[in-house]
Amino acid sequence: MKRLLLLVFVLISFTCTANDLPKDPLGSVQWDDMYGAFLKGHPAVFDSRVKLVAPNFAEDPMNVPVTVDARALDNIKQIVIFADFNPIPLIARFYPTKSEAILSFRFKIQQASPVRAAVLTDDGVWHVAGSWVNSAGGGCTAPSTGRVVGDWMDYLGEVYGKRWANNDLNRIRFLIKHPMDTGLAPGIPAFYIEHLNFQNTAGEILAHLELFEPINENPVLSLNFNTDDLGSPIYMTGSDNNGNEFEAEFQ
Amino acid sequence: MKFIVKSVFFLALVVFSTHIISAPNFDYHLVPSKVAENTYVFVGKVEDFSFENGGNIVNTGFIVTSDGVVVIDTGSSLRYGQQMKEAISTVTDKPISRVFITHHHPDHFLGNQAFKDVPIIALGSTLKNINNEGAGFADNLYLMVGDWMRGTDALAPNQIATAGVVKIGGHELELLSLSGHTSGDMAILDHSTGVLFSGDLIFHKRTLTTPHADISQWLTTLEVLKKLPFKVLVPGHGAVSNDKKPIDEMVDYLTWLDGALNKAVNEGLSMTDAMQIELPKRFHSNALLKSEFSRSITHLYSSYESRVFKRLN
Numbered sequence: 175m176k177r178l179l180l181l182v183f184v185l186i187s188f189t190c191t192a193n194d195l196p197k198d199p200l201g202s203v204q205w206d207d208m209y210g211a212f213l214k215g216h217p218a219v220f221d222s223r224v225k226l227v228a229p230n231f232a233e234d235p236m237n238v239p240v241t242v243d244a245r246a247l248d249n250i251k252q253i254v255i256f257a258d259f260n261p262i263p264l265i266a267r268f269y270p271t272k273s274e275a276i277l278s279f280r281f282k283i284q285q286a287s288p289v290r291a292a293v294l295t296d297d298g299v300w301h302v303a304g305s306w307v308n309s310a311g312g313g314c315t316a317p318s319t320g321r322v323v324g325d326w327m328d329y330l331g332e333v334y335g336k337r338w339a340n341n342d343l344n345r346i347r348f349l350i351k352h353p354m355d356t357g358l359a360p361g362i363p364a365f366y367i368e369h370l371n372f373q374n375t376a377g378e379i380l381a382h383l384e385l386f387e388p389i390n391e392n393p394v395l396s397l398n399f400n401t402d403d404l405g406s407p408i409y410m411t412g413s414d415n416n417g418n419e420f421e422a423e424f425q
Numbered sequence: 426m427k428f429i430v431k432s433v434f435f436l437a438l439v440v441f442s443t444h445i446i447s448a449p450n451f452d453y454h455l456v457p458s459k460v461a462e463n464t465y466v467f468v469g470k471v472e473d474f475s476f477e478n479g480g481n482i483v484n485t486g487f488i489v490t491s492d493g494v495v496v497i498d499t500g501s502s503l504r505y506g507q508q509m510k511e512a513i514s515t516v517t518d519k520p521i522s523r524v525f526i527t528h529h530h531p532d533h534f535l536g537n538q539a540f541k542d543v544p545i546i547a548l549g550s551t552l553k554n555i556n557n558e559g560a561g562f563a564d565n566l567y568l569m570v571g572d573w574m575r576g577t578d579a580l581a582p583n584q585i586a587t588a589g590v591v592k593i594g595g596h597e598l599e600l601l602s603l604s605g606h607t608s609g610d611m612a613i614l615d616h617s618t619g620v621l622f623s624g625d626l627i628f629h630k631r632t633l634t635t636p637h638a639d640i641s642q643w644l645t646t647l648e649v650l651k652k653l654p655f656k657v658l659v660p661g662h663g664a665v666s667n668d669k670k671p672i673d674e675m676v677d678y679l680t681w682l683d684g685a686l687n688k689a690v691n692e693g694l695s696m697t698d699a700m701q702i703e704l705p706k707r708f709h710s711n712a713l714l715k716s717e718f719s720r721s722i723t724h725l726y727s728s729y730e731s732r733v734f735k736r737l738n
Contacts, residue, residue, distance in 0.1 A: 227697045231716075233723040239696035278695035310568050334734035338693040345693050349734055394730065396695045422737035 196220055200288040200304050204258035212254050212264065213292055213300045223247055224303035226291045235313030237280045237390045242268070242291040242303075244275040249296040253277070257307075257388065259287035261314055261358060265388045272403075273372065273381035278347075278396035281388045282313035282356065317362055318353040318391040326353045331420035337408065344399040346408060346424045349392055356387040367393065367414045374406040451504055451573055453481045455512040460657050460665050461618040463489040463596070465516060467500075467509065471631040471663055471712040474532075479573035480505065480566060483532040486622060486659055487513055488615060490594025493522025497613060497622045498661075499536030499545075501566060503577040506536025522593070525600070526582050527624025527661065528607045529554035530637075531562035537580040547582035548602055550609025554637075555581045586611060603650075605643025606633075612650065619656030626650060629663030629671040630710065632717035633678065635724045640683050647676050663712075678708060682721060690729040696722055 198205035199220055209218060223246035232238045244253060253268040253275065265281050275293070283289075290304035320326025335348025350367060357364030370383040380399055399408065408424040457465035466486040470478050480501030487509075488495045494513055499506045513521065524540045526547040527533055534555060537545055547555070559579030567574045588602035597616040604610050606625045613622040625634070626646055651672050658666045689699040700719045708714050 227701075229697075229700060229719055229723070233720045237723065237727075239700070239723070241695055241697040278697060280696070310565055331738070333737045334731070335737050336693070336733055336735060343693070347693055347695070347730070347734070348737065349730070394727070396693070420738060424737065 198288075200290075200306060202258045202288045204263075204288075208256060208258050208263065208290070212256055213302075216294060216298050216300050218292065218300040218302050221247075221293075221301035221303060224291055224293050224301050226289060226303045226305050228289050228305050228307050230306065230308055232283050232307050232309035232313070235283050235309050235311055236316065238283050238289075238307055238309075238313070239278070239280050240289060241278040241396075242276065244291070244293040244301070247275065247293055247295055247301060250275050251294045251296055253291055253293045255289070255291050257281070257283060257287045257289045260284050260388055262356060262387045264386045265289075266386060267384040269382040271379050271381055272400065274398035274400065276396075276398050277383075280390040280394055282354075282390055283307055283309045283311065283388075284314040285309060285311040314356045314388060315358045317359040318355055320351075320353040320391060321355065321359070321362055326351075331418055333410070333420060333422035335422065335424065337424040339404050341401065341404075344401050344404055345396060346399070346410075347394070347396040348410070348422065348424075349394045350412070350420065351392050352414065354387070354389055354391045354393060358387075365414065365416060367412055370395075370410060370412040372397065372399070373409045373411075374403050375409075376406070380408065449479075449573075451479065451575075453479060453500075453505055453508050455481075455505075455508050457487075457512055457516050458665075460486075460659060461615075461620045464615065464618050464620050464657075465489075465513075466659050466665055467512065468665065469532075469662065473713060473716065474501075474566065474569040476569075476571050476573070478570075480532060480535075480570045482662065484659060484661055484663075484665075485509060485533075485536075487521075488593075488596055488598075488618075488620075489517045489519060490522075490596045492594025493520050495593055495596070495598070496521055496524040496540060498527055498533040498624070499524060499540060501532040501535050501570070502574050503536060503538045504573060504575070506539025509536060510539055524582075525586070525611065525613055525622075526551060527612070527622065528610045529558065530607065530625060531559075531566050531579075533624070533661070534559075534582070535563060535566065535574075535577050535579065537582070538576070538578065541580060544584045545580070545582040546584045546586045548609040548611050549585045550604070551607075551611065552582050552585060554607065554609060555579060590616070601649070601653075603646045605639055605646040607637040608639075610646070612653075614653055614655060616654075619654070620659060621650070621653055621655035621657065622659045623650060623661060625661035627658065627660035627663075627671050627675055629658075629660040629666055629674075631663040631712040632708070632714045633675065634717055635721045638721075638724065640679055640725070644676060644679055644683075647672055647679075678711075681705060681708075682718075682725075686722075686725060686729045687732075690726070690733045696726050699726060 225243040256263040329351035332351040355365040485498040601612040
């Protein structure tokens with residue numbers, strides 16, 4: 175019985191990886207490994223309904239702007255965002271529970287790499303899109319400005335932002351003061367925001383974000399919420415990997 | 426007939442393959458173009474850095490005076506500087522007496538090593554910027570243009586310029602200490618010939634770059650340039666001009682850029698959204714419009730965001 179189970183498991187994992195894996199339109203040798211690391215267990219398709227917008231050249235490797243827009247898909251469980259050739263590929267996981275499936279952020283790139291968004295829908299399929307970003311590189315191993323200047327502690331956790339709320343748009347954009355150290359710059363341990371939660375007055379979770387080391391120093395993010403939540407303030411709570419907590423209210 | 430077709434094909438193949446296989450000879454083909462009495466310019470391509478152009482994307486120049494040759498900017502590499510010297514020697518046998526560096530960007534000073542035996546003069550702010558960023562610029566250009574850069578190191582200027590009029594071999598040069606494109610931009614007006622070397626304070630029909638720009642300061646500076654009594658304008662990039670139109674075009678684009686970024690942050694656009702903004706038709710004839718606009722978003726957007734973001738905790 176054990177053997178049979180093992181066989182079934184091996185077969186399943188085999189069918190879910192090498193055989194079913196579609197050819198990568200971006201031609202990255204890392205695609206198979208990325209699938210194994212982040213998407214395993216569900217089939218993946220490259221889907222033009224997922225949009226990933228990024229400049230084709232990283233003018234500033236420490237601040238590469240990206241927008242992921244999966245609003246053309248329904249019933250989204252999570253969106254995972256990664257860069258194949260980054261020393262730490264995983265950038266963010268986004269759970270748009272009761273928000274629109276669009277997210278803008280900036281990240282640090284170490285060398286030219288595909289940047290991808292994979293969107294898991296509740297039928298158990300990953301819908302993948304991506305784009306090559308060329309770069310002179312070095313974004314992940316340089317110390318943050320806050321470390322170089324030495325003043326990051328004075329501002330840690332301060333949140334600056336704005337909400338746009340009208341009939342067509344319920345958007346927040348914000349900046350959180352945080353060094354977002356990758357742990358790859360000599361002598362500086364990894365120190366980064368791990369969680370951001372967004373709730374309405376009723377305490378409903380609207381969206382949840384898991385961030386990782388490659389997100390830029392002093393992260394700037396944009397999220398869109400449904401317009402039926404226009405009347406309520408949006409409450410953000412967050413924490414980093416050292417246990418610091420922060421919160422902000424978007425009126 | 427068949428033979429002819431075959432021969433033509435073969436010939437084409439030979440020409441094509443030698444074109445591909447032949448290693449570049451690293452010749453920038455610098456040809457001095459006379460813009461006024463004793464005054465010459467090497468006009469670069471209105472392109473971004475590439476292996477194909479080797480970094481020859483900048484305008485440099487020289488003035489032949491009775492007290493030797495005055496060089497203005499030294500180009501993007503040691504090879505550029507050396508080839509500049511050779512090209513100058515086809516015009517005059519006078520020695521090079523001094524070099525002025527307009528600002529700290531790599532395409533304007535990385536040829537300095539070829540002129541290391543003469544005074545290399547720049548504003549104090551330019552010297553400071555080169556000391557801080559010069560080595561990084563050189564590394565970056567090796568990545569972008571490759572072996573054209575061989576032997577190139579960032580050599581800092583060895584003399585600090587004082588703003589004002591200096592008389593050199595019958596030419597009355599006014600050194601203007603300005604800023605906006607960077608924190609130290611020197612423009613040089615030759616009162617004897619009416620030639621204004623503006624450095625990168627002026628890009629002509631080539632979209633301006635903003636990695637170290639302060640837009641409102643730049644606009645103030647352009648008003649200063651507009652009042653200068655020049656007859657010939659040598660921009661940092663793009664064609665030499667005989668009128669003030671390039672200055673007006675700079676003011677127009679910078680004013681538009683400032684307004685567009687303000688509007689974008691006020692409407693809640695992200696950086697990637699802002700990069701998709703439709704660019705006005707009147708700028709479409711400027712080289713590198715889309716890519717430079719996108720770069721400018723990266724350089725400038727955060728500072729515009731900070732104007733609309735309010736403290737929330």
